Amino acid sequence: MWNGGVGVGVQRGLLALVSTLLLVFLIVWHFKRRRMVKLIERLPGPPALPILGNALDVNIDIMDLFPLGMLVVREYGPIMRAWLGTAPLVIISGAKQAETVLCSVRYLDKPHEYSFFHPWLGSTGLFVADGPLWHHRRRLLTPAFHLKILEQYVEVFTLQTSKMAEKLHHHVGGEVFPIFPYITNCTLDAICETIMGTSVNAQDNPDSEYVEAVQQIQGLIQQRMLNFWQHPDFMFRLLGYERKQTQLLATLHSFTRDIIARRRELYLAQRNHTQEGKRPRLAFLDLLLEYSEDGRVLSEQDIREEVDLFVFAGHDTTAAAINWTLYLLGDNPDIQELVYEELEGIFGDSTRAANVEDLREMRCLERCIKEAMRLYPSAPYIGRVPLEDVVIDGYTIPAGTKLMLLSYALHRDPSQFPDPEKFDPDRFLSENISQRHPFSYIPFSAGPRSCLGQKFGMMEMKVMLSHFLRQYRIESVVPKEEIKVRSEIVLRPNDGTLVRLYHRRGSCGGGDNMNSECKPSEGVENSTVGKGDYYEIRKR
């Protein structure tokens, strides 16, 4: 009886202590956040629950997120707030507001979620690094994307598209099939060959360990970003995802390390060649090897991280943009005919491959690509975190607040793009561009941290699309109003984009024909890069 009385007393005492501590914690927390909450609450935004904020509103199907986003930004305007639990999120969907964020070097850091890429891409690589480290890497890597260097890649893009066209051959004639997986494997082959100088043969061998690991790691990171309960490391571990990630990383990293080792041997052999005055620069990796010769500028690990980054940043984004352009052309046969006429004007009856001069002539195709990236930007949102308080459109946003630039909504602003859902490539005629705010269209982001691979991507898309459209007529099966997109890091079609294909060249079969005559482009022939070196590398 007496003992029981003491036990109850101790329990009550403990409860009172814990409650007091919790109360003190909540009061301190509340006062610390008071200024931030006050500033954020000045922004328009939907009503939020205590603690949960708007978390329940966004706990919906991944396909419904962007339609919901469109509704809220139309209701609350180009700068608005939401609460993800107790954390504020400022959503920007106006050109003027986007300009303030993207143009300032003070707001360059990326949100915490980007750190989920660290195990794969490292924490010092260009895409994920912040501050002075990012500056240094950006300066170092920019020369690798000089037009003269990119021109030599036209040949790779052509060869890979020829392969894709050949594989699509058996679908011709009215069968409905999803085209997106073909495009993804094609761009993966192209990026690996241009960045690492090595073919991964994703098109011939889509089930290879490396190809599967590239797809799966992106899926893991993607789902971790979207599901906040997987954010803490211990939860990620507890749910078994970390083990899976470690397995995938073993495959990915050992593959890249092996490539680098083999390429280094080749590089050293070629360097000796150079001393005789014949040195080619072949792949992006060669430039990195050059920087690392004395081990001071880039370490072995730095090189691996950058190579992995460029494979990641350069293949899915381009695949998605090619996919959406094809989808929209298949949905707008009259515009597809205009593109085909343009290509006929450039190539006539010839089945030769495109060269750099041809690419410059493809103005109608370029407008279609740009319009497709307006409606379906490969990177539908861009994250930033200001390092100090910033004033955007008259609102003070406290340092550390997560900013989300929603390009998907920005590109549908009716004040900049009247009748925004309509596919109208003429919006990109120069007289129409000059009427718009320069930040109303940002598929490659903008400002100092914009996409480094923009020219590379544009060139690749033009080569691949022109090659494809000269051979095939495409018909989209699902009308645009019924299209569902997955609101992920890269904007993918939910159904793989269902299409039908028809030959352009009747019974002679464009695919085979064009393959047989596919020559290295003039750009490569005339460039300063040593002729035939590409093939030399591939044979080895």
Ligand code: HEM
């Ligand atoms: C259609 C194709 C592409 C699109 C739409 C695209 C879009 C973007 C966007 C929106 C960003 C900014 C991301 C952010 O700040 O969060 C970005 C960054 C980047 N992109 Fe691309 N990209 C494409 C192709 C490529 C290619 C082919 C490469 C490389 C070969 C590449 C390399 C990069 C790199 C390295 C960055 C980081 C730049 C930095 O932080 O300084 N991209 N891209």
